[in-house]
Amino acid sequence: MDKRLKTKERILDAAWQLFHDQGFCDTTTRQIATQSNVANGTVFTHYPNKGALLKEAFDKQACALIVEAKQSNKQHSPRLSLRHFASFLYPFYIAHRTLTKTYFSELILSGRSESCHLSLLEHEIHQGQPFLKSKVPLLIDLYVMTFVFSEVDKHDDVGNTLRLLSTKLQQIG
Structure with missing residues (x-):
């Protein structure tokens, strides 16, 4: 290096x-x-600024979790695969609650929707799956919004958030 x-x-x-x-x-x-x-x-x-530093640092940590989760992912559908990855990422988000809120706020407010870890997550759940690629971004949106709404409701229980995600994923055809 x-x-x-x-x-x-x-x-x-x-x-x-x-x-x-x-x-x-x-x-x-x-x-x-x-x-x-x-x-x-x-x-x-x-x-360029402190927000860019947070974004890259947060993505680095989250991407490492995705790589770790990939090793044990035995799911064959994008929905179940997303649920598997969420079981690694949601606890990280909760453990770093304030930084997670700032991270997602920075993404939304900057008008930039690029997130390295969400792009990697999108790639991993689509990888080799017979699933319309156009639906994968919708799954990512559902994944993020499920976490956001669980935070608004003050759910500290990762299990409840994962169950909520599972319920929503089952409703998607």
């Missing part, structure tokens, strides 16, 4: 740790620079 990538990785890891420990709002780019042992301007060389 070249020096530029190593620096970017240090910044990303420091940001995730600080976001986790202090929260997104209470973490400054100066703290991230100090923690990653770079100049403050170097942070902005790699990331």
Whole structure:
């Protein structure tokens, strides 16, 4: 790995740790620079703003979970496969509730719908499946909105959220 990538990785890891420990709002780019042992301007060389840093750090963590979940995924339908991946991702979202809310808010408010982990999730549930590719984004929307609504209802129980997702997935033809 070249020096530029190593620096970017240090910044990303420091940001995730600080976001986790202090929260997104209470973490400054100066703290991230100090923690990653770079100049403050170097942070902005790699990331345009703190929101972009959160987005990439969050996606990195979530993608690692998707890769882990893929190893044990024995499901043959996109719906059951999505349920399997949700059993790994929903607990992560709940464990990092405040960062998850900020992450999804950043995605929605920035007008950018690109999310590396949701794109990877979409790819994994469609992979080799005889399922209309046009339905997969709808499944991802259902997956995200199920979690969002469970948060609004203050469900801390991953099992309840997974059951709600399963019920909704069964209703899709």
